[in-house]
């Protein structure tokens with residue numbers, strides 16, 4: 001877990017970027033999924049990033065227009081034994097004041113009456129409209145009341161901005177504490193992939209493999225899977241977000257496993273490995289695997305400061321397409337295949353995404369036509385794949401697919417950190433070379 005100073009430093013930076021805008025950042029709420037049962041609580045990552053506070057419904061105010069000592073205010077659920085006996089421990093106002101470096105804390109039920117006071121003197125409000133419907137009416141009403149009084153008060157918050165560009169720009173660049181956590185999340189995730197490859201045998205169910213992976217996540221004290229683990233044998237691997245995980249793994253199948261853990265402070269791993277369950281690639285499986293591995297390694301070599309995620313994607317894409325042309329699954333020259341998107345029945349996703357507190361982490365990839373440059377401290381996935389099935393029509397001018405290729409889905413995904421001069425592959429402990437996958 002983070003030292004409280006980690007959150008304090010982030011708040012200072014956030015406050016300085018807010019200028020004289022009042023920031024309102026709500027915690028997540030519990031979500032019901034059937035009758036009155038709730039999903040396990042998952043904190044809002046923006047809220048977590050600034051507070052390190054893991055209870056639902058809280059609201060954090062960041063008030064750079066107020067004097068020091070009144071700039072960070074946390075509204076929290078009250079201590080209430082009759083509620084805690086059902087849903088567990090709450091810190092309450094006193095606990096928060098003593099343990100979380102907040103400057104002021106109130107019971108949540110005081111927010112409607114106190115919000116107006118805290119907005120007084122702010123030039124504007126930084127609040128993400130559309131994401132917090134339970135809170136939005138109160139905020140708009142309070143803001144409107146300030147505007148109503150403007151002729152006599154002479155001062156009111158005049159505009160509302162989204163805090164995301166500030167916060168997400170901060171979250172995109174990981175500091176040394178975060179890097180250490182990301183290393184751990186990737187390491188535990190990689191260990192699980194190694195374990196499951198040793199365990200998997202023909203005749204098992206996909207769910208047996210899922211259980212092995214997720215048991216390791218829990219054994220290591222993480223919260224469990226960061227997202228619905230994908231354990232897809234044979235043709236199931238051609239469904240990108242396959243999560244049924246309930247089919248038998250047959251002799252001769254490849255198994256694609258896309259799984260990563262989420263640490264107790266929400267940093268995530270996101271790794272995909274594909275291997276032959278009987279320990280031997282078929283000729284076609286091997287040909288495709290080699291293309292994807294080559295594409296992935298070429299793309300990872302492009303991850304360095306000054307390059308950008310678009311170039312990383314394009315390098316992987318060109319490599320995949322040229323390999324697919326070599327084996328006859330595509331025809332034409334690489335550039336025109338790209339221009340006509342004539343590969344999209346075989347490769348239909350981007351090559352990666354930012355990774356952090358969210359699996360598909362926040363942060364811009366481009367600003368208009370400008371592709372954001374990679375900088376040390378950014379973490380992204382590199383995850384090319386090929387999925388050969390009948391699900392999508394073959395684009396005009398491209399060859400029909402021979403039966404021997406169908407039902408092969410392969411993706412190889414690593415988590416990579418941009419370093420000062422190149423890259424650190426955080427998930428390197430999960431083997432991906434052919435020689436390591438065969439037995």
Ligand code: GLY
Pocket residue numbers: 227258270353359383413
């Ligand atoms: N596991 C989701 C993804 O790879 O993007």
Ligand code: MN
Pocket residue numbers: 270353381383413
């Ligand atoms: Mn991914």
Ligand code: MN
Pocket residue numbers: 258259270271272413
């Ligand atoms: Mn993944």
